[in-house]
Amino acid sequence: MAIFFQALIDGLLTGGIYACVAVGLSLSFGVMRLFNWAQGDLLMMALYMAIFLIQGTGIHPLVSILVVGPVMFVIGFFVQKFLLNPLVIRAKEREPLSVLLTTAGMSFVLSNLATFLFTSNSQSVTTPLTGRSINIASMFISTPKLIAFVVALGLTFGIQLFLQKAEWGRALRATSQDREVAQLMGMNNKLLYCLAQAIGFACLGVAGGLMSPIYAVSPSTGATFGFKTLTIVVLGGKGSVPGALLGGIIVGLVESFGGFLFSSLYAQIIVFAIFALVLFLKPNGLLSKDRG
Amino acid sequence: MSEERIIVVDHLTKRFGGLKAVDDVSIHLNRGETLGLIGANGAGKTTLFNMISGVLKPTSGTITFDGVEIQKKKAHEICKMGIGRTYQIVQPFTTLTLLENVLAGALMRHPRVADAREVAEGIIDMLGISHLKNTKGASLTLIQLKRMEIARALATEPKVLLLDEVMAGLNPGERVELLETMQKIKETGISIIIIEHIMKVIMTLADRAYVLNQGCLIAEDTPQKVMEHPEVIKSYIGERHYAS
Amino acid sequence: MSKTLLKDKIAPKHILVLALLVLAFLFPQIVTQPYFIQIAITVLIYCYWSSAWNIIGGYAGQFALGNGVYIGIGAYVAVLFHQEGFGSPWIGMVLGGVISVMFAFIISKPCFKLRGTYFSLATVAFLHIVRYIILGFNSIFGMETNGGMGIMIPYTGRWQDMQFGKEGFYYVILVMLVLILVVSNVIRTSKMGYYLSAIKTNQGAASTIGINVPKYKMMAQCISAFCLALGGAVYVHFLLNVSPYDVFGYDLSLEIMIYCVIGGSGTLWGPVFGALVLGIINETLRVQLGSDIAPLASAFYGVALILIVRFAPGGLYQLGQMLINKIKGSLGKKKSETKEVSVQ
Numbered sequence: 001m002a003i004f005f006q007a008l009i010d011g012l013l014t015g016g017i018y019a020c021v022a023v024g025l026s027l028s029f030g031v032m033r034l035f036n037w038a039q040g041d042l043l044m045m046a047l048y049m050a051i052f053l054i055q056g057t058g059i060h061p062l063v064s065i066l067v068v069g070p071v072m073f074v075i076g077f078f079v080q081k082f083l084l085n086p087l088v089i090r091a092k093e094r095e096p097l098s099v100l101l102t103t104a105g106m107s108f109v110l111s112n113l114a115t116f117l118f119t120s121n122s123q124s125v126t127t128p129l130t131g132r133s134i135n136i137a138s139m140f141i142s143t144p145k146l147i148a149f150v151v152a153l154g155l156t157f158g159i160q161l162f163l164q165k166a167e168w169g170r171a172l173r174a175t176s177q178d179r180e181v182a183q184l185m186g187m188n189n190k191l192l193y194c195l196a197q198a199i200g201f202a203c204l205g206v207a208g209g210l211m212s213p214i215y216a217v218s219p220s221t222g223a224t225f226g227f228k229t230l231t232i233v234v235l236g237g238k239g240s241v242p243g244a245l246l247g248g249i250i251v252g253l254v255e256s257f258g259g260f261l262f263s264s265l266y267a268q269i270i271v272f273a274i275f276a277l278v279l280f281l282k283p284n285g286l287l288s289k290d291r292g
Numbered sequence: 293m294s295e296e297r298i299i300v301v302d303h304l305t306k307r308f309g310g311l312k313a314v315d316d317v318s319i320h321l322n323r324g325e326t327l328g329l330i331g332a333n334g335a336g337k338t339t340l341f342n343m344i345s346g347v348l349k350p351t352s353g354t355i356t357f358d359g360v361e362i363q364k365k366k367a368h369e370i371c372k373m374g375i376g377r378t379y380q381i382v383q384p385f386t387t388l389t390l391l392e393n394v395l396a397g398a399l400m401r402h403p404r405v406a407d408a409r410e411v412a413e414g415i416i417d418m419l420g421i422s423h424l425k426n427t428k429g430a431s432l433t434l435i436q437l438k439r440m441e442i443a444r445a446l447a448t449e450p451k452v453l454l455l456d457e458v459m460a461g462l463n464p465g466e467r468v469e470l471l472e473t474m475q476k477i478k479e480t481g482i483s484i485i486i487i488e489h490i491m492k493v494i495m496t497l498a499d500r501a502y503v504l505n506q507g508c509l510i511a512e513d514t515p516q517k518v519m520e521h522p523e524v525i526k527s528y529i530g531e532r533h534y535a536s
Numbered sequence: 537m538s539k540t541l542l543k544d545k546i547a548p549k550h551i552l553v554l555a556l557l558v559l560a561f562l563f564p565q566i567v568t569q570p571y572f573i574q575i576a577i578t579v580l581i582y583c584y585w586s587s588a589w590n591i592i593g594g595y596a597g598q599f600a601l602g603n604g605v606y607i608g609i610g611a612y613v614a615v616l617f618h619q620e621g622f623g624s625p626w627i628g629m630v631l632g633g634v635i636s637v638m639f640a641f642i643i644s645k646p647c648f649k650l651r652g653t654y655f656s657l658a659t660v661a662f663l664h665i666v667r668y669i670i671l672g673f674n675s676i677f678g679m680e681t682n683g684g685m686g687i688m689i690p691y692t693g694r695w696q697d698m699q700f701g702k703e704g705f706y707y708v709i710l711v712m713l714v715l716i717l718v719v720s721n722v723i724r725t726s727k728m729g730y731y732l733s734a735i736k737t738n739q740g741a742a743s744t745i746g747i748n749v750p751k752y753k754m755m756a757q758c759i760s761a762f763c764l765a766l767g768g769a770v771y772v773h774f775l776l777n778v779s780p781y782d783v784f785g786y787d788l789s790l791e792i793m794i795y796c797v798i799g800g801s802g803t804l805w806g807p808v809f810g811a812l813v814l815g816i817i818n819e820t821l822r823v824q825l826g827s828d829i830a831p832l833a834s835a836f837y838g839v840a841l842i843l844i845v846r847f848a849p850g851g852l853y854q855l856g857q858m859l860i861n862k863i864k865g866s867l868g869k870k871k872s873e874t875k876e877v878s879v880q
Contacts (some may be wrong), residue, residue: 029653399730
C-alpha cells in the first residue's frame, strides 16, 4: 500500500516538472499556432547550461535558475524575432509548414551539436539537493522534486494570471483567436509573439535548473522529453496553462505507475498510445467538448 | 414536372451550435434557367451553396439533384454528378498555372492529360484568358482568377453552375467584362445559380430570384418584382448597388 | 500537321539525364576501390528513400515525418521471412512492402483526418510506438528479433539470399533508383500528379472539382510506404544486420525528409540532388576530418534547412534553376550583342 502512495507522490511531483516544460510549448502552439519541434532539445540545452554552470561555479541549483531562466528568455525572444516571425508574416495558412521545418531543423542542429560537443555520454552533477528526501510515514519524498513541483506550480499559476489579467497577456490571448483581426486592432503582434516565445523558453530554463539535481543530461534527452511534452500539450489542450499542469501530472502518474507495475518501457508505450488516442478522439484536449 | 426542376431544396436547415445559418429554406432551380440568390451578408447564401456542393452537411432537410438526393454525398461525388462551383474568396491552386488549374478540373471527365489539356484550352479560349495560360496562379489578378475559377468549374462539364459573388472586388470595367463572359456561358444552356449583391447583374442575367434574410426565405419572384418587395427594400436600404 | 522531327523532341535536359545514367552505370567500373563504392551505395539508397518520401511529402504535400517506419517494417519482414525459413528474402521483401502498405492504410486513415502539424505528429507517434515495441521485446510472434541488439544476417554471398557483394548492391540500388524516378515521373505527368498538386495547395477546392481527396492521399502514402519498405529490405542485406537503431530511427526519418526538402521537394530531381550533394559533403568531411565530424555535418544540414526554408523554399533545385536562367540570360545577351556587331 505504501508503494502505491510512493508511486503516486513520485508521479505527481514529476508531473509538476513536466508541466513546467510543457507550458512553453502550450503557449507557442496554442496561442501562436507555432509548433516547436525543438522543444525537447531546447530543454536539453537548458539542462546542459544548468549542469555546466553548477559544475563550473558550484552554485546552488535554485540559483542556477536565476541565470539560465533569463538567458533562455533572451534566446527565445531572438529566435522568434529572427527565425520564426519572418515565416509567420509571410504565410497565409494558420500553421505554416515553414515553421515546422525550421523548428525541426533547429532540433536537428541542437541534438547533433550536443552529440558533437559532448559525445553521447551523459552528464550530471551532484548538488546539495541531490538525493535528499523527506521521510514521511515510511515514504520518501524527494526534496528536489518537491521543490521543483512547488516552483512549477507557482510558475504555471503566475503565467495563467499573466494571461488572464495583464494587458499584454490578454492581448496575447486575443491574437490566438485570429491573427489578422488582432493585427487590425493595432496590437503589435510581432512583439507579442517574441514575448510569448521568450516566456516559453524561460520556463524551459527554469525547468532545466529544477531538473539539474535530479536528471542526467545527454544528447538524446531532447528526443525523450520532446514527445512527452507533446503528449502533455495535446492531453491538456494546447494553449491552456492549467491544461499543461493537468497533462503533466497525468503523464507523470502514468509513467510512475506504469514503471512500477510493468516496466519503464511499457510505460513509454502506454504514453505513446495515450497520445495517439487523445489525438484522434479528443484533439483539443481532455477537457474540451469534442466528440472526436 | 420534376424533370423540369434540376435542383430541389426542401426544408433545408443548417445549425451551427445555437445559430441557424439556414432556416427551413425550400427553393428550386429549373433546368436551363439562371436563378438569382440575393440577401445581406450573413443571410445564409454561401452556406446554402456549401450544402448543395457537398462541402457542408445540412442539419435537416433534403437536396435533390436530377431526381437523386445528394445532401449526404461527398463533394467530389456531387461534382461527378454535375454540379460545379466557384468561391466568394477565390481558391486557386497557386502553384499551378492557369491552364493547369483548368486542366485539373477537366481531368474528372477526361482522365488522359492530353485530352484534358485540349478541353481546358478550349474553355480558356472561350473565356478570353488564353494569353495567361502559362501564368502561375499566385501571379494572377483578381479578375483573371475569377475567370479561371469559372473556367475550372466549367471544365468539369457540370449541368449546374453555382457562382458565388463573382463580381465582388472588381471595378466597373471588369464587371462589364465578366458580365459578357457570363452571358456567353448562359447561352450554352447550363443551369446557373448566382449569388450576387449587385442588382444590375441579377437583373441582367437572372430569370428568377430568391431573397434570403438571416437564413430565411423572404421572397421569390422575377428580379424586377423582387426589387419592389417591401421586405427586400427594408433589408437593402443603404445597400443598393447599381453597376455604373 | 507536319511530323515533329525527332531532334525537336529531345531537349538538352534529356541528353543530360542520359549522360548521367551512363555515368552512373559506369561508375563502379571506373572507380574500383570498394571504399568509394560503399559510399556510393549509401548515397544511392538515400536518393532512393528521399524520392520515395517525396511522393507523399513533396507531391501530395503531406508531411509524413514518421514514414521511416516503413523502412524498418520492410527490413524486418524480409529478414525474418528468410530467417524463419519461409523462403527467399526477395519474397520477404515483397511481403514487407505489402505489409507496409497495409500498415500505411490502417494508420493513415485516421492520420489524414488531422491537419498540419497534428498529422505529422501522429505519423511520428506511430514510428515511436513500433520502435519501442521492437526495442522492448526479444521476440515477436514467436520469431526472435533480439530487441535492441538486432539480427545478424549470416553471410552466404548468394544472390538468392539478397547478397551480392559491393558492386552488385550498387547496381541493384541504382536500378531501384531509376525505377522510382520513372514511377515518380509517371505520377507527376499523369492525372494523379495534377490531383496531388491540387490537394497540396487547396484540399477544399480540390474536392469540388471532383477529386476524391482521401483516396489520392492514401494512394500516394501507400506507394511511398511500399517503396520505402523495398529499400529497407535491400539495404539491411547490404549491412548484413538489422537493428531498430538503424531502420526505425527517428533521425533516419528526419534525414530523408531533410535531403528531400533541401534538394527541392515536389520536384522529380530535387530529392536526388539533395541526397547526392549532402551525401558527398558528408563523406568528404568524414574522410578529411574523421567520423567524429558526422554530427557536426548533420548540424550544418539543419542550419542549411533553416536557411533554405527561409530564403529558397524550392531548395537546391530552385537555386540551380535560377543559376541556369541567369547563365542563359547572360549568354542570350552576348548573342544579341555579337549579332549587333556583325550587322553593323
